[in-house]
Amino acid sequence: MRQSEVQFQTALNNLARGKLTREDRKLFKSRTFSKMPKKKRLHKAIHLFSRNEDVEEYNNKCLKNIIGEETICHASDVFHGHGSQLAKRQMEYTINKSKTHQTMGLPKSIKLKIGAIYMVTYNVDTEDGICNGATGTLKQINYGINHKGEKKPLRVWIEFDDKSVGKIARKKLKSLITNNKIPNTWTPLDPIALTIKTRKTSSLKVNRKQFPLTLAHALTVHKSQGQSLKQVVVHLGKRRMSREQLYVACSRATSLRGLFIIGTFKEPTPIPKTSHLRTEMKRWKNHKVVPKFKKLTEDNNQLKIMYHNVQSLRKHHNLIRNDKIFTSNDILILGETWNKDTDNIEIKGFHNIVNITTSERKHKPQGVSIYVKKGLKNIITADTLSLEGKGRMQGGILEYKNLSIIGLYAKPDTTKELWKNYFKNLELSSRKKVIIVGDFNIDSNKINTKHFLNKLLQKYKLKLQNKGMSSTHSNTNLTCVVTNTHITTGTYNSFFSHHLPVFIHKA
Numbered sequence: 001m002r003q004s005e006v007q008f009q010t011a012l013n014n015l016a017r018g019k020l021t022r023e024d025r026k027l028f029k030s031r032t033f034s035k036m037p038k039k040k041r042l043h044k045a046i047h048l049f050s051r052n053e054d055v056e057e058y059n060n061k062c063l064k065n066i067i068g069e070e071t072i073c074h075a076s077d078v079f080h081g082h083g084s085q086l087a088k089r090q091m092e093y094t095i096n097k098s099k100t101h102q103t104m105g106l107p108k109s110i111k112l113k114i115g116a117i118y119m120v121t122y123n124v125d126t127e128d129g130i131c132n133g134a135t136g137t138l139k140q141i142n143y144g145i146n147h148k149g150e151k152k153p154l155r156v157w158i159e160f161d162d163k164s165v166g167k168i169a170r171k172k173l174k175s176l177i178t179n180n181k182i183p184n185t186w187t188p189l190d191p192i193a194l195t196i197k198t199r200k201t202s203s204l205k206v207n208r209k210q211f212p213l214t215l216a217h218a219l220t221v222h223k224s225q226g227q228s229l230k231q232v233v234v235h236l237g238k239r240r241m242s243r244e245q246l247y248v249a250c251s252r253a254t255s256l257r258g259l260f261i262i263g264t265f266k267e268p269t270p271i272p273k274t275s276h277l278r279t280e281m282k283r284w285k286n287h288k289v290v291p292k293f294k295k296l297t298e299d300n301n302q303l304k305i306m307y308h309n310v311q312s313l314r315k316h317h318n319l320i321r322n323d324k325i326f327t328s329n330d331i332l333i334l335g336e337t338w339n340k341d342t343d344n345i346e347i348k349g350f351h352n353i354v355n356i357t358t359s360e361r362k363h364k365p366q367g368v369s370i371y372v373k374k375g376l377k378n379i380i381t382a383d384t385l386s387l388e389g390k391g392r393m394q395g396g397i398l399e400y401k402n403l404s405i406i407g408l409y410a411k412p413d414t415t416k417e418l419w420k421n422y423f424k425n426l427e428l429s430s431r432k433k434v435i436i437v438g439d440f441n442i443d444s445n446k447i448n449t450k451h452f453l454n455k456l457l458q459k460y461k462l463k464l465q466n467k468g469m470s471s472t473h474s475n476t477n478l479t480c481v482v483t484n485t486h487i488t489t490g491t492y493n494s495f496f497s498h499h500l501p502v503f504i505h506k507a
Helices: 003-017 022-030 052-065 085-097 167-172 174-179 243-250 276-286 313-321 374-379 416-425 447-459
Strands: 046-049 070-074 076-080 109-113 117-120 135-145 151-160 187-189 192-196 205-210 213-215 218-220 232-235 259-262 303-309 331-335 350-356 368-373 380-389 391-400 403-410 433-439 479-483 488-491 502-506
Touching: 003 022, 003 243, 046 052, 052 213, 052 218, 070 151, 076 085, 085 205, 109 135, 109 213, 167 174, 167 187, 232 243, 303 403, 303 433, 303 479, 313 331, 331 403, 331 433, 350 374, 350 380, 350 391, 368 374, 368 380, 368 391, 368 403, 374 380, 380 416, 391 416, 416 447, 433 502, 479 502
Parallel strands: 046 218, 046 232, 232 259, 303 331, 403 433
Antiparallel strands: 070 109, 076 205, 117 135, 117 213, 135 151, 151 187, 192 205, 303 502, 331 368, 350 368, 380 391, 391 403, 433 479, 488 502
C-alpha cells in the first residue's frame, strides 16, 4: 500500500473519532475545492449530498446534460385483498406518495435515459452481484406493447462498474447477446414484481412491477453506506455535516486520489466524553478480538485432519477450495460426495488419493473422497474398503507412519450386522494407532444407538472421542471420531451442509 493511502486510512480513522492531527487536516484540505474541478475523468464520479433535495436536483441536471434516448417507465400496480373502495383509494394514495425505500426499492415512475448512471435498489440476484448498491451505466432499452397498445420498456441493458456483476445473467442470454451483437459487458435487467403492504392490520396489498433502479449520479450520504467507489465528490453545502456523515462520505472513496470535497472543510467536533461510543472504543483497545477458528489455521507441527459430509462435492467444491480453514489441513476427508466415475474434482495444493464413486448414470447420496497435501503424497499410502448388503459402507484407509486413518460414510439404512462385518474387515487388531472418522449416520448421543456403538468399539479397544458433541445443525452427533490414541477434536461451521465439519489434530 502506498504511503499516501496509509495516511488516508489513518486520517479517516481519526475523522471518525473527531480528533484530526495537523497532517490529517492538511490531507483533507488537499482534496478540498471551492467548486468542481474541470476534469473530464470525473464524469463517472458519484456525488454525495446530505439532503434529498440536492440529490434530486443534481440528478435532474445530469439527465438534461446527457444526449440520448429517454423514456419514463411507470410502475404497474395491481391491488389485492378485501377492503372498501375508500380503503383502496387511501392505499393507492399512500403507495403513490411513498418514498422508494418504503416500496421495497421500486419507484412509482423512473426516468430511463441512455448514458445515465443508475443504482440497483433491490437484491435481484446476490450470487450474481445484482444487488442493492450495484451501479452502472444504462446502455440500451428494449420496448414492447402492453394490453392497452402503449409502448413500454420491457428490458434494460446496463454496463455495471464492476465487470463481475451480472456474469451469470449474461451467460444465460449468451445466444441473444451474440445474435443481436450486444456487447458482452452489458447485463440484461427486467422489471421485478414485489408485494407491498402499507398497514400490518390490513389485508389490502399491492403487487408492483417495476425496474429496481434509481438514478445514481448523486446519492445521499446515508444511501451510500456500504459502497466502495473509485471516485467520490462530497458536497459539504451550507449546513455543516455531522462527524458521522463526513466520515461515511469520505470513506466511500477507495483511494485518496478518488476523493474530491466541494465547499469549506470544517473539522468535526470530537466524540463527547460521556458518549457510549467513546466508552465502547476504549473497551475495544483493552479487549482484542480474536477470530473463533484462528487456531485451526496455525502451523503447530500437528497432523491436521478434517472430515465433512459435503452433501455434493460438485456443488460445493468452490466453497471448500476458497476456505482457508479447510485448506490449512493436511488431510481432507469428504463424505457423501455424490461423485460419479466421470467426476474429477481438484483442490489446489492437494492430491486426490481416494475417490469412491458410483458407476450409475445418476448422482447419488454416497461416496468418499480423500485429499492430502501434496507434500504428504509420497509418505501416505491409500486403500479402500466398501461393503454392501442391507445398507452400504464406503471408506478410504490411509497409512501414515505408524498411524491408520480411516474415513468413511455409512448409509442411514445400514444394519448392525453390516457394521460388525465392516469393522471385522478393517483388521483393526493388526493396527497400532487408529483414527476412524466419518458420517456413521448413527446418533451417538441417543441411548438406543449409543449402546450398540459402545459395544462395537469396546471389542476393538476403541473410544468415541467426540462423545456428547453435536455435529449437525439439528444438534445430533452423526459424524463420529473413534480412536485408540491421543487426539483433539471439535467442529467448524458449514453454511452449505446440514452437517458440521469435524477437525482432528494429532501431535
